[in-house]
Amino acid sequence: MTKTDVNLAVDIGGLTISNPIMPASGAFGKGMEEFLDFNLIGAVVPKSITKYPQKGNKNPRACETFGGMINSIGIQSDGIDKYLNHTVPYYQQYDVPLISSISAESVEEFEEMSEMIAGSPDVAALELNISCPNLENNGEAFGMDEDITYEVVHKVRQITDKPILVKLTPNVTNIQKIALAAERGGADSLVVANTLLAMAIDIHSQQPKVGNVMGGLSGPAIKPVIVRQIFQVREVSNLPIIGCGGIMNADDAIEMILAGATAVQVGTASFVNPSVMKDMIEGIRAYMEQYQYQTIYELVGKTMDRI
Amino acid sequence: MKATSNLKVLSNKQLSRRYWHMAMDSSSIDEKIEPGQFFNIQSADNGSYTPLLRRPFSTFRINENSLEFLYKVEGPGTAKLSEYTPGDYINLLGPQGVPFSIKEGTDKILLLGRGVGIATLAALAQKAFNQGIQVYAVLSARSHDDLLAAEALKDYCTEVVHVTEEEQTSGVDNVREIMNNLITFYQIDAAYTCGSRRLSVLLQNIIKERNIDGEVALEEYMACGVGVCYSCVCDVVRNNTVYSVKSCEEGPVFPIDEVVFA
Numbered sequence: 001m002t003k004t005d006v007n008l009a010v011d012i013g014g015l016t017i018s019n020p021i022m023p024a025s026g027a028f029g030k031g032m033e034e035f036l037d038f039n040l041i042g043a044v045v046p047k048s049i050t051k052y053p054q055k056g057n058k059n060p061r062a063c064e065t066f067g068g069m070i071n072s073i074g075i076q077s078d079g080i081d082k083y084l085n086h087t088v089p090y091y092q093q094y095d096v097p098l099i100s101s102i103s104a105e106s107v108e109e110f111e112e113m114s115e116m117i118a119g120s121p122d123v124a125a126l127e128l129n130i131s132c133p134n135l136e137n138n139g140e141a142f143g144m145d146e147d148i149t150y151e152v153v154h155k156v157r158q159i160t161d162k163p164i165l166v167k168l169t170p171n172v173t174n175i176q177k178i179a180l181a182a183e184r185g186g187a188d189s190l191v192v193a194n195t196l197l198a199m200a201i202d203i204h205s206q207q208p209k210v211g212n213v214m215g216g217l218s219g220p221a222i223k224p225v226i227v228r229q230i231f232q233v234r235e236v237s238n239l240p241i242i243g244c245g246g247i248m249n250a251d252d253a254i255e256m257i258l259a260g261a262t263a264v265q266v267g268t269a270s271f272v273n274p275s276v277m278k279d280m281i282e283g284i285r286a287y288m289e290q291y292q293y294q295t296i297y298e299l300v301g302k303t304m305d306r307i
Numbered sequence: 308m309k310a311t312s313n314l315k316v317l318s319n320k321q322l323s324r325r326y327w328h329m330a331m332d333s334s335s336i337d338e339k340i341e342p343g344q345f346f347n348i349q350s351a352d353n354g355s356y357t358p359l360l361r362r363p364f365s366t367f368r369i370n371e372n373s374l375e376f377l378y379k380v381e382g383p384g385t386a387k388l389s390e391y392t393p394g395d396y397i398n399l400l401g402p403q404g405v406p407f408s409i410k411e412g413t414d415k416i417l418l419l420g421r422g423v424g425i426a427t428l429a430a431l432a433q434k435a436f437n438q439g440i441q442v443y444a445v446l447s448a449r450s451h452d453d454l455l456a457a458e459a460l461k462d463y464c465t466e467v468v469h470v471t472e473e474e475q476t477s478g479v480d481n482v483r484e485i486m487n488n489l490i491t492f493y494q495i496d497a498a499y500t501c502g503s504r505r506l507s508v509l510l511q512n513i514i515k516e517r518n519i520d521g522e523v524a525l526e527e528y529m530a531c532g533v534g535v536c537y538s539c540v541c542d543v544v545r546n547n548t549v550y551s552v553k554s555c556e557e558g559p560v561f562p563i564d565e566v567v568f569a
Contacts, residue, residue: 035400220359
């Protein structure tokens with residue numbers, strides 16, 4: 001088999017991307033373009049946008065833990081107007097689809113923002129970041145509640161025909177129920193998942209290591225948890241899954257695809273190596289050539305067949 | 308397209324209980340490296356995730372074909388760095404960030420450094436000296452043992468003053484008096500600092516009172532070092548408005564009068 005026989009393109013809920021590698025929102029931005037040709041990756045996913053400008057959390061905002069890092073950035077954002085006027089046009093120079101990640105504080109705000117974002121012809125798909133705190137529900141993340149997950153996705157579904165990706169939180173007892181609620185609401189794809197709520201303490205100062213006390217754990221330490229959640233979501237839903245959490249190399253991406261993901265998002269690995277997504281694409285291609293797979297779909301969820 | 312570089316370690320020596328000095332062959336780096344810029348160094352072996360993240364280091368000395376770093380062993384990243392031996396390769400990302408600036412017509416500069424921040428200022432002293440600028444320095448540390456860069460600075464400085472906690476000379480009032488005396492006596496044009504928020508606030512006040520230029524190299528916690536993660540933000544005031552900016556991208560060197568010190 002030659003290289004031309006390998007087709008890395010996948011469809012994630014109506015959006016076709018040239019390969020299954022894309023950045024995780026929050027771990028991607030202009031600063032990486034010196035190290036990575038953005039035209040190589042499946043999609044660009046700029047940092048989650050909030051309706052109004054917000055400053056984010058107090059420092060320190062990140063700390064390293066064993067096999068990972070905890071961040072409590074708090075979605076520092078310039079607001080949706082600047083996003084539409086500057087960020088969206090900026091990424092038009094690249095020949096890859098732009099996925100807009102939306103973070104809102106209420107169901108109504110999700111609707112309002114989705115309408116504004118979806119109205120831009122340059123946005124290919126919406127990612128609803130339902131891992132953020134819902135101010136109408138005592139700060140509990142939208143994605144921790146089945147009913148609210150359904151409501152958010154359902155309301156946004158009425159607004160746009162563009163693909164809706166729903167980024168689930170891993171901080172739930174039963175991710176299958178939340179995934180099904182998002183599917184019932186009209187999601188086109190499920191991002192599984194986000195950072196794990198975590199905490200680290202400096203034993204010398206006896207203070208939390210991040211200013212916000214708690215933050216989100218990412219990095220290779222969380223990958224087995226995310227692989228498990230992809231597998232569980234795949235058991236109950238046929239929606240395309242985008243794996244996210246702890247992917248450091250092509251092998252990790254393949255593992256998530258075998259668990260049931262169609263594509264993956266890369267976050268912390270880009271902090272270690274800003275051009276790592278290029279290496280991952282090449283690594284997946286090499287794996288497919290080695291085992292003579294022609295399409296990614298031959299691998300998606302394959303481990304289920306092995307059990 | 309930029310890429311990370313694998314640089315050969317030329318030497319890696321322990322200088323004191325806490326401080327180490329490393330030199331690397333930088334002949335493969337084409338980009339000009341300026342004092343105040345930093346390299347994000349991967350201390351873990353390739354493929355290992357412990358430690359996971361890179362660590363930002365400013366250069367201690369910038370030579371034609373080599374780079375020198377002075378670092379304090381504090382956590383697992385710097386501990387791992389101390390294990391490298393000559394001939395090993397280390398992956399670096401950089402040079403990154405905004406360097407120190409020296410205005411045209413500057414004749415005399417004053418440096419105020421604390422701890423490992425002195426290393427950042429050493430590269431500036433080296434550049435200023437090579438440009439024929441007279442360099443004065445006030446160096447602060449916990450103990451004399453921690454004043455290692457002071458020896459290197461002697462080569463570039465007209466006068467170096469040491470203050471330490473063990474001699475009870477590093478208090479802000481004493482440092483203020485020393486700084487003011489130096490500025491007055493030598494007619495200093497600009498002052499630079501790194502390594503201590505307390506001393507940075509002091510310098511910020513001094514440059515306002517004395518109407519001279521000043522810059523600070525901040526040391527915020529960085530995860531990515533390329534302007535993506537928003538871990539290293541700091542507040543700056545421009546035109547009476549406070550902005551939260553990324554110190555890896557808009558810094559780490561800032562005009563000191565802009566910075567809001569928490």
